[in-house]
Amino acid sequence: MNEYRDKKVIAALLKDIQTKARALSLPVRLMEVCGTHTMTIHKSGLKTMLEEAGVEMTSGPGCPVCITPNEIHEAALDLLTGRENLILATFGDMTRVPTRRGSLQTAVPAANSLMKIVYSPDESIDMAVRNPEKEVIFFGVGFETTIPAVALTARKASSLALRNYSILSALWVIPPPLRALVESGKLKISGFLYPGHVSVIIGQKPYLFLAEDYGIAGSITGFEPADICLAISSILDQLIQGKPAVSIEYSRAVRPEGNPLAMSLMEEVLEPKDAFWRGLGLIPRSGLKLRTRYSAFDAEIKYGLKIKGGSGDLPGCRCGEVLRGIISPPDCPLFGKKCSPDSPHGPCMVSYEGACLIHFKYRVK
Amino acid sequence: MCLGIPAKVVQIDNFSQGKVDYLGTLVRSNFSLLEKVNVGDWVILHAGFAITRLDEEEAKETLGLLREMAKTGLP
Numbered sequence: 001m002n003e004y005r006d007k008k009v010i011a012a013l014l015k016d017i018q019t020k021a022r023a024l025s026l027p028v029r030l031m032e033v034c035g036t037h038t039m040t041i042h043k044s045g046l047k048t049m050l051e052e053a054g055v056e057m058t059s060g061p062g063c064p065v066c067i068t069p070n071e072i073h074e075a076a077l078d079l080l081t082g083r084e085n086l087i088l089a090t091f092g093d094m095t096r097v098p099t100r101r102g103s104l105q106t107a108v109p110a111a112n113s114l115m116k117i118v119y120s121p122d123e124s125i126d127m128a129v130r131n132p133e134k135e136v137i138f139f140g141v142g143f144e145t146t147i148p149a150v151a152l153t154a155r156k157a158s159s160l161a162l163r164n165y166s167i168l169s170a171l172w173v174i175p176p177p178l179r180a181l182v183e184s185g186k187l188k189i190s191g192f193l194y195p196g197h198v199s200v201i202i203g204q205k206p207y208l209f210l211a212e213d214y215g216i217a218g219s220i221t222g223f224e225p226a227d228i229c230l231a232i233s234s235i236l237d238q239l240i241q242g243k244p245a246v247s248i249e250y251s252r253a254v255r256p257e258g259n260p261l262a263m264s265l266m267e268e269v270l271e272p273k274d275a276f277w278r279g280l281g282l283i284p285r286s287g288l289k290l291r292t293r294y295s296a297f298d299a300e301i302k303y304g305l306k307i308k309g310g311s312g313d314l315p316g317c318r319c320g321e322v323l324r325g326i327i328s329p330p331d332c333p334l335f336g337k338k339c340s341p342d343s344p345h346g347p348c349m350v351s352y353e354g355a356c357l358i359h360f361k362y363r364v365k
Numbered sequence: 366m367c368l369g370i371p372a373k374v375v376q377i378d379n380f381s382q383g384k385v386d387y388l389g390t391l392v393r394s395n396f397s398l399l400e401k402v403n404v405g406d407w408v409i410l411h412a413g414f415a416i417t418r419l420d421e422e423e424a425k426e427t428l429g430l431l432r433e434m435a436k437t438g439l440p
Contacts, residue, residue, distance in 0.1 A: 003431035008438055016440035036367050062367070091412075120413025122395055142412075145367040148398050149414040197367040200409065200417040226431055233440070252424040253409055253417050262398045262416065353367070 004224030005044070013229035014053050020236035021054030029056045029188060030235060031181075031325055033174065034195030035063035035353025036223055042362040044225040055232060059355035061177050061323045062195055064141045065093040066347040066354050067277045068170040069311040073099050076139045076168055077107050079303065086113040087131065089124040090139035093351040098314060098344055121153040128157070128165040137299050141170040145197040147288060148262035151269035154294050168299040169289060171270065174198050175206045176286035177277055182214050187325055191217035191235040193228065196250045201266075203258025204246050211244040222250040269294055276311045278347070279320025317346035322355050329359040336360060369409040371419060374402060385410055 003009055021028050032038055038059045041047050050057055061067050077099065080088045088104070095104040095117060104115050112134075118124055124138035140150045150171060157165045174195065181187045194207055199220040210216045217238035221231035231249040238244050248254050266288070275287025290298045300307065313319050317339070318332040329335050329348065339345035341357055348354035372385035372392065381397040385408065395414045396402050408415035434440060 003428055003435060006431065006435050008435045009431050012434045012438050012440045034367060064367075120393075120395070122413050143367060145369070145416065146412055148416070149395075149412050152395070152397055152414070195367060197369045197409065197411060197416065200369075230427075252419050252427065255417075259398060259417060261400055265398070 004226040006226075010225050010229060013226060013233060014049055017050070017055060017229060017233055017236060018053035020233065020240060024236070024239055026190070027056065028054060028190060028236065028239070029058060030191045030193060030232065031058050031060045031187070031189045032193040033060040033062040033178065034193070034198070035059070035066070035351065035355070036197070037062070037193055037195065037221075037228065038355055038358050039353060040223050040225060040228055042358045046225055046228060050232070058189065058325045058328070059322065060325055061181070061277065061280060062143070062174070063348070063351050063353040063355070064143050064146070064170070064172055065091075065097060065351040066319060067172060067280070067323055068097075068141055068347070069276050069278045070097075070099045070313070071276070071308045071310050072168075072170050073097050073104075074101065075305050075307045076104060077101055078305075079137060079168070079299070080104060080109050080113060080115055081107050082110055083135070083303075084111045084113055085133065086110070086135045086137065087116055087127055088113070088137050088139055089116045089118045089127060091141060092117045094139060094141055096344065096350045097347045098350070100314065121149050125153055125156055125160070125162070125165065128162050129160070132164060134164060136165050137168055138165075139168045139170070143172055143174055143195070143198050144201040144266075145195075147171050147270070148201060148259070148265050151265050154269050154290055154297050155265070157297050158294060166297050166299040166302045167290065171288040172275065172277070173272070173286055173288065174202075176283050177280055178207070178210060180280055180283050181324060182210065182216065184324070189216070189325070190239055191219070193231050193235075194218055194220040194246065196220060196222045196227070196254065199250070199254045199258065201259050201262050203254070204248060204256045207246045211246055215244050217244040219247045219249050220254055222253060276309050277323075278311045278313065279323040281311055282309065313346055319346035319348040319356070322348050329356040330363070332356070367411070369411040369416060371407055372410045374404050374406045374408060374415075377402065377404060385415070
């Protein structure tokens with residue numbers, strides 16, 4: 001795998017990118033949709049090298065922790081602080097997102113309740129089996145990469161007939177917000193780097209409308225520096241030839257048809273719903289919820305939660321604009337001052353895939 | 366969140382549970398999302414689930430291309 005990070009390889013690819021970018025008379029601005037791509041681009045130093053080669057990269061809404069509105073985080077806080085005998089299990093980043101009432105880590109749980117960080121949704125099922133006297137709620141967040149695992153977990157809970165288990169879901173699908181971003185007209189980009197691991201599941205087809213209906217070039221790619229460069233080179237080829245497409249530069253992991261087994265499982269367990277995204281507002285069919293036959297495991301129904309619609313940030317926080325690619329993290333007045341990884345004011349400074357945290361960590365001083 | 370790690374399958378039981386080797390560490394893995402997977406295959410592991418099998422031929426092809434670039438300095 002060292003070849004994917006080899007200096008000589010990257011230098012050759014950058015030279016190729018520079019030649020192609022110069023052949024285009026327009027400025028080239030691309031959006032990397034996925035937070036893990038943002039991480040590679042900054043960590044490897046590609047951000048600056050690409051700028052020198054004539055390609056500007058901007059971050060997109062590809063961090064599920066970041067786009068989950070505070071209203072849902074507050075619902076999780078209400079459960080943890082308001083209900084006794086409960087275990088709230090979730091992924092680590094979710095526990096540090098600041099809301100008006102603090103975060104899951106700073107909250108004081110109700111009597112005999114606690115918050116547990118898990119790596120896999122499977123662990124939350126084990127907790128429910130081992131602790132029959134407690135209610136276990138899995139606060140599950142994720143894009144298509146993670147959603148099949150959550151769907152499997154719901155099916156497993158159903159087959160084990162677990163009565164003390166439910167899922168508070170914050171599940172998001174990627175293509176609808178991309179349409180919303182493009183239709184807003186504010187996003188001046190000529191191409192998308194599509195997320196590699198979302199595409200492992202959904203394949204190539206769900207992005208085709210962006211090339212066919214909106215003329216936007218794009219490439220699905222992996223997470224090594226060479227993957228990123230190969231994808232940018234492919235996007236530039238599409239722009240030069242005037243033939244926008246969805247190329248796959250991560251063919252070792254992504255098949256054009258995706259993972260059909262995972263997709264049929266998602267289809268069986270979950271159904272689309274209109275959902276609020278932080279910064280992007282209400283987007284039709286952009287979220288997923290458990291189907292009626294699994295509703296016994298839907299925490300929203302089980303606990304009669306009334307999650308308000310909304311996608312607001314804390315006062316002063318501009319995560320919403322960062323997620324839409326309208327501003328770069330350092331443009332936010334709070335960046336590096338009132339908001340830092342030690343004391344985050346918004347989710348983009350919390351998550352390891354958050355654009356603000358990545359900019360902060362790898363900024364040029 | 367969508368971070369996935371490439372790892373080698375070392376053990377699978379009849380319930381699609383098993384272990385992968387990631388840089389020498391054995392990690393518990395659920396293989397229910399894959400139709401065909403064998404010990405020795407490379408997979409991408411995400412949140413404890415193997416989400417795809419890595420295609421050796423495709424990987425070799427890209428690697429060959431990159432090695433050529435490292436040698437010649439040309440794309």
